[in-house]
Amino acid sequence: MFVKDIGIDLGTSNILVYLEGSGIVINEPSIIAIDTKTRAVIAVGEAAKLMEGRTPSNISTYRPLKSGAITDLDMMEKLISALLAKVPMIKKRKIKRVLICCPTNNTNIEFKTIQDIGAKLARNDVIVERESKVAAIGAGLDISQSAGNMMIDIGGGTTDIAILSLGDIVSSVSLKIGGTDFDNDVLNYIKKKRNLIIGQQTAERVKIEVGTVYLGIKNDTIKITGRDIVSGLPRSTEITSQDVYMACKEKVGYILQAIKSVLEITPPELSADLIEHGIILTGGGAYMPGLRELLTEELQLPIHRAEFPLECVIKGTELLLNNAYIISNK
Ligand SMILES: Nc1ncnc2c1ncn2[C@@H]1O[C@H](COP(=O)(O)OP(=O)(O)OP(=O)(O)O)[C@@H](O)[C@H]1O
16 A cells, blocks of 8 residues: 655745655646636646736636635645646555645644645645744754754745744744745836836746846846837836846845844844854745845845755655654644
């Protein structure tokens, strides 16, 4: 009988699945395309992302997670089922344990929703663990020691900031701000300053290709095409790194404030450890050019980026399930 453990990183932007003995078996965007009449699933993940913003009236695309929380449970369950079906080795109810990660300050209702999703997949245990702890483990931090470690996970819909020691979170904050908010800010900035409407995916491409959160670190330009607000016709324009900096400045400021607020409530002994250990950045937002420079300047602490920021959470589920750390909330 097939009985294995799986880990799921249920991210606002990407869903990753770890299968015991096989490693990462799914790494796809958290998007589903549905037939609007029959409600049948047309595409999920990468294939659904290609359809986003380009669908005829009989197809709709959904992102069932917003700011780290499940906003459409039916679509979420359909998306998970369809993604897991891509791995023939994973058979529902033949999974022994499932470990699912949630944002650090999830409400009880959000926590329970995730637990219910897990209960439909696994025969035995469903473990729901906080993302910042799992990401820290996946980034290679030894959080079991009596020493302070700080991690910042900037995902698609949330930013989780936490100080960890002796195997758990000592102080933390989870902001409902992530990469998708930066995309929206870029989109709105271009609409306002250039009278041009662009799609969500173009905005993300602009952010990734020319974006910076620290002036002077990057001076690139990208040509994009959208719809002119006035004429309604297609039009192209050039967007610079400075434009993206201006668009994202306010949200970056909120993240910075939140980091400082966590540092302010950290016990002094652990604060002292941070001078030696520094802060580790995980999540896709860790790739934002200038982030390390900005945080170094503002916090006067060493800032490190994890080797594979987008895979820290899923790697952490593997380490937790393999008993590298005690699982706390069975
Ligand atoms: N090179 C890059 N530069 C800037 N941002 C990037 C880069 N690569 C990915 N991102 C952003 O990272 C975000 C996705 O990160 P990640 O997969 O860690 O989030 P998630 O786990 O799905 O979300 P959450 O944890 O908030 O639920 C997206 O907003 C994406 O645009």
